[in-house]
Amino acid sequence: LPQSRGKPFFHRIQVRWADCDPARIAYTGHIPALALQAIEAWWEHHTGLDWFRINFDRDVGTPFVHMKLDFRSPVTPRHALECEVVLKRLGSRSVTHIVNGRQNGVLCFEGEFVAVFVDAPTMKPRAPPADILAAIRDLALEA
Amino acid sequence: LPQSRGKPFFHRIQVRWADCDPARIAYTGHIPALALQAIEAWWEHHTGLDWFRINFDRDVGTPFVHMKLDFRSPVTPRHALECEVVLKRLGSRSVTHIVNGRQNGVLCFEGEFVAVFVDAPTMKPRAPPADILAAIRDLALEA
Amino acid sequence: LPQSRGKPFFHRIQVRWADCDPARIAYTGHIPALALQAIEAWWEHHTGLDWFRINFDRDVGTPFVHMKLDFRSPVTPRHALECEVVLKRLGSRSVTHIVNGRQNGVLCFEGEFVAVFVDAPTMKPRAPPADILAAIRDLALEA
């Protein structure tokens, strides 16, 4: 088994006044977009491709088909939001990420996100290109 | 059993250019906020209280502790987004909503959202006030 | 002079908890997007084309080149935000809108927005198509 199996990637987000609601915490409706930002940073780190480039330079899209989140503790601007991203599973045409967000060591949310590989111009399912597959396949936690 | 059990509430959202990403569909990271908007409209319809008023006029908060969404079909500005909101379960201190979004009759997403009742100033769990409970208790799909 | 000259269009927006910041008012950084939503509704009302359709069905884009806003009074969820949109000026390749936002009769913001007509695929300046021009030319406040 590869040593990189389940290797976490960390992405730091500075939560801002703009992200918070009148309860003085990050608005729940914004938190999925913060987790997605961490997943995009994971892609960029491992493949060199952000979502703009993977779509338009490589004609590959990765639309989400599922997300679930458990909110454990409020997110605020007091501390950086440290997002831990793990590739949970890599299917032939799908990819599952775990994103756990922490502030000052406290778990704020746990999320799981499933995306599929598509041909970007037609949105039809496809397998990932060989170089992208090679860049990420040894990272998957589950076989 | 009350006849209103599982009664759906419908909330229409006009998806806009601003909601869409370069794939020409509503950005996935924005869709949870659209579903939450439908839940807030459900509260306002049944209790007369939007989230601003329930928090500041009644000192009651309803923070989310869980959400899950399945994305079935892209959301676009071509048709109105019809959100069907159902109160799935009403616990002593929690509330579970289902939100299904459709465009032109096509199911776009299915979501489930769990919130808890808290005392807004302290964020401590509490039971809902009697009048709010009375306004919604006969709507729950599950006993 | 046409009687429709300077005729205002009104667009109502329900400001939500999600739009507000910890100061319990709509976040300033979100207000330009609310004004733009009112301008898009103006386009849809007068031409039948929202920005998605004008771009993809007609290959015409209307990117903004300038905006200015004065914030007169806070925007909150307490009252609907009534946006008054006036076509201030229609140039050969540009269009200037005024958007004034009011809540409960109180002026909250005044804005002015200049956009240009472009060929959407190339982003090159162009004159508006004849039917679009015909639909809006008698509305301009200034000659």
Added chain:
Amino acid sequence: LPQSRGKPFFHRIQVRWADCDPARIAYTGHIPALALQAIEAWWEHHTGLDWFRINFDRDVGTPFVHMKLDFRSPVTPRHALECEVVLKRLGSRSVTHIVNGRQNGVLCFEGEFVAVFVDAPTMKPRAPPADILAAIRDLALEA
């Protein structure tokens, strides 16, 4: 005259897929919030206080009363957005910032933003506290 007069502060923003619209550029309605993020970073750099802390730890608010922006060139995810923030003017109860955004050396937007100092709990105008004034007064471009 202080040597720090007009000294620029630079704040880098990574524009993302989520920020872009179907024209494949950052949505105009989002750009003011990006400029405000750069101004908040300026405050944090010079005073150690982000907007959350200045409001809740110091009871000082800085609501905006005016903004204007000229959009010179599209903003995309292809390059980092380098925001140059300059304190243009410091009045007895107001503060004016210039924010110029560039990508790959190309000027994308120029903005000017006026905020006022208020007592955060009451939103009444006030002069800035002495330590905050001391931290920024030598930075103003105009006397």
